[in-house]
Amino acid sequence: MNVNVMTHPLIQHKVTLIRSVETGAKDFRELLEEITLLMGYEITRDFPLEDVEVQTPLVKAIGKQIAGKKVAVVPILRAGLGMVNGLLELMPMAKVGHVGLYRDPETLKPVEYYCKMPTDLAERRIIVTDPMLATGGSASAAISLLKEKGAKDIQLMCLVAAPEGVEVVNRDHPDVRIYVAALDEKLNEHGYILPGLGDAGDRIFGTK
Secondary structure, eight states: OOOEEOOOHHHHHHHHHHHOTTOOHHHHHHHHHHHHHHHHHHHTTTOOEEEEEEEOSSSEEEEEEEOSOEEEEEEEETGGGGGHHHHHHHOTTOEEOEEEEEEOTTTOOEEEEEEEOOTTGGGEEEEEEOSEESSSHHHHHHHHHHHHTTOOEEEEEEEEEOHHHHHHHHHHOTTSEEEEEEEOSEEOTTSOEESOOSOHHHHHHTOO
16 A cells, blocks of 8 residues: 555644644634644655755855746645645745536535636646545546646645555556545444544535
């Protein structure tokens, strides 16, 4: 199973808080943004650097800057929206696309209802966000859609994942790197992650 589980103590501490049934929508949103920002440090670790001259108050110096890699953040609606601001805090110049998919409650298969992307996907590193990687169907379908539109460099960032979902994305898209804050035990008969954290979309937006 090809997945990167982020074990930083701050991430793990905040994941425990966000799982709790006692955590309300306001705190859930804030924790999700904080965890995403912390995960963002890790997934951008391999960004290429180049030398640049900078004038300090005293002398000229050679510093480092990110070398021309453009980024697009693509949340899977609606829960993926909760992870966008954390990444934009780190990369304010990133473009944001949107993929709308819902899971059919009978078949558990993804159904597309919206897609709007930057025009230059082929030139960008794409970070797909979705708090939950459950069956893997929605994430795999979203990645397929991005590839159809020219995307080549894709990463998937999730808060919590089930092994079943990781295996589906690994099988369908072996070139896509998966980053998660927690790899949970399994799915239940309704396709929810156990122990999980419930329905992320409902908890972000205070709906049922």
